[in-house]
Amino acid sequence: MAHIGRADSAADRARAAALLRAGELVAFPTETVYGLGADATDSRAVAAIFAAKQRPAFNPLIAHLADDEAVEAFAVWNEAARALALAFWPGALTLVLPRVAGCAIVEIASAGLDSVALRVPSHVDAHALLTAVARPIAAPSANRSGRISPTTAAHVRDELGEAVAMILDGGPCAIGLESTVVGFQHDRPVLLRPGGIALEQMAAVVGAFATAEETALPSAPGQLASHYAPNKTLRLNALEIDQGEVLLGFGPGGAGAHNLSPHGDLIEAAANLFAMLRVLDAAPGRAIAVAPIPEMGLGRAINDRLRRAAAARPESGP
Ligand code: TXA
Ligand code: MG
Numbered sequence: 001m002a003h004i005g006r007a008d009s010a011a012d013r014a015r016a017a018a019l020l021r022a023g024e025l026v027a028f029p030t031e032t033v034y035g036l037g038a039d040a041t042d043s044r045a046v047a048a049i050f051a052a053k054q055r056p057a058f059n060p061l062i063a064h065l066a067d068d069e070a071v072e073a074f075a076v077w078n079e080a081a082r083a084l085a086l087a088f089w090p091g092a093l094t095l096v097l098p099r100v101a102g103c104a105i106v107e108i109a110s111a112g113l114d115s116v117a118l119r120v121p122s123h124v125d126a127h128a129l130l131t132a133v134a135r136p137i138a139a140p141s142a143n144r145s146g147r148i149s150p151t152t153a154a155h156v157r158d159e160l161g162e163a164v165a166m167i168l169d170g171g172p173c174a175i176g177l178e179s180t181v182v183g184f185q186h187d188r189p190v191l192l193r194p195g196g197i198a199l200e201q202m203a204a205v206v207g208a209f210a211t212a213e214e215t216a217l218p219s220a221p222g223q224l225a226s227h228y229a230p231n232k233t234l235r236l237n238a239l240e241i242d243q244g245e246v247l248l249g250f251g252p253g254g255a256g257a258h259n260l261s262p263h264g265d266l267i268e269a270a271a272n273l274f275a276m277l278r279v280l281d282a283a284p285g286r287a288i289a290v291a292p293i294p295e296m297g298l299g300r301a302i303n304d305r306l307r308r309a310a311a312a313r314p315e316s317g318p
Pocket of ligand 2: 140141149
């Protein structure tokens with residue numbers, strides 16, 4: 001079982017940084033969700049991420065950087081990307097940019113695409129870890145592929161504790177939803193995955209985004225219809241609960257112990273989403289009924305995760 005260290009301990013971070021530099025897997029907290037980290041310049045280490053998560057090889061990874069000055073070494077900026085980075089980095093935003101010639105981030109991290117996904121996280125201990133490693137760190141969410149993303153160290157231990165050398169515990173993640181992924185077509189931003197930075201916030205900085213219909217870009221390759229899946233089935237936009245269901249409420253009036261936000265606050269709801277799904281999944285009952293969530297702000301990302309969690313699952317592989 002993985003050694004669990006404290007993310008706020010300089011000694012534990014130094015140990016984690018040494019493990020990462022030696023090609024080992026280390027799970028670490030970010031402001032969004034816990035990441036399953038590996039040296040993004042080491043193809044064996046990156047391959048170990050795909051193996052540990054049972055992640056399809058066509059699904060590329062995000063490389064995490066300590067600061068935006070490192071971007072040029074790996075990718076080509078454009079004006080809109082710079083404006084978004086200036087406004088939202090460090091933070092819950094991932095930019096998909098063309099790889100520079102000779103990019104040191106290994107090609108399997110990009111799943112063979114000519115682009116690379118980059119993020120500068122704001123979590124202070126993640127930042128300190130990235131500074132100590134002094135290499136880009138590839139890190140998907142630290143869950144098995146297709147399952148609920150982890151927002152505590154215990155979630156990571158339960159799911160991937162055997163596969164990682166060390167877990168840095170930084171307590172619960174403040175945002176609780178993955179980063180927003182933005183790509184570019186002719187330098188115009190395109191939303192590839194809704195996440196911790198709301199579309200409205202980004203549009204206020206760079207204007208309207210190109211819609212999926214206007215572009216030939218596929219959404220993020222990892223955006224499979226079924227994802228974030230609990231074991232129970234999920235019923236969305238439930239106005240009341242049926243026999244055998246447990247309720248995941250939102251807003252006042254949603255009776256029951258599990259309410260994403262009794263005050264109807266979408267930021268609080270995002271922070272509670274994955275942990276409450278795990279708790280309800282372990283509770284008695286056959287299904288989870290989820291109250292309606294408004295399709296605005298972080299509600300877009302919450303609804304995106306809920307739709308995928310509710311989607312029909314592919315037969316589980318070998
Ligand atoms: O908040 C987050 O983004 C967390 C933390 C750990 O940083 N990471 C995360 O990674 O959610 P992951 O691997 O679970 O999701 C990364 C998403 C996937 O949907 C993937 O397809 C997309 O980013 N992506 C990565 N590289 C891409 C690329 N070159 N082009 C398009 N999409 C890309
Ligand atoms: Mg994920």
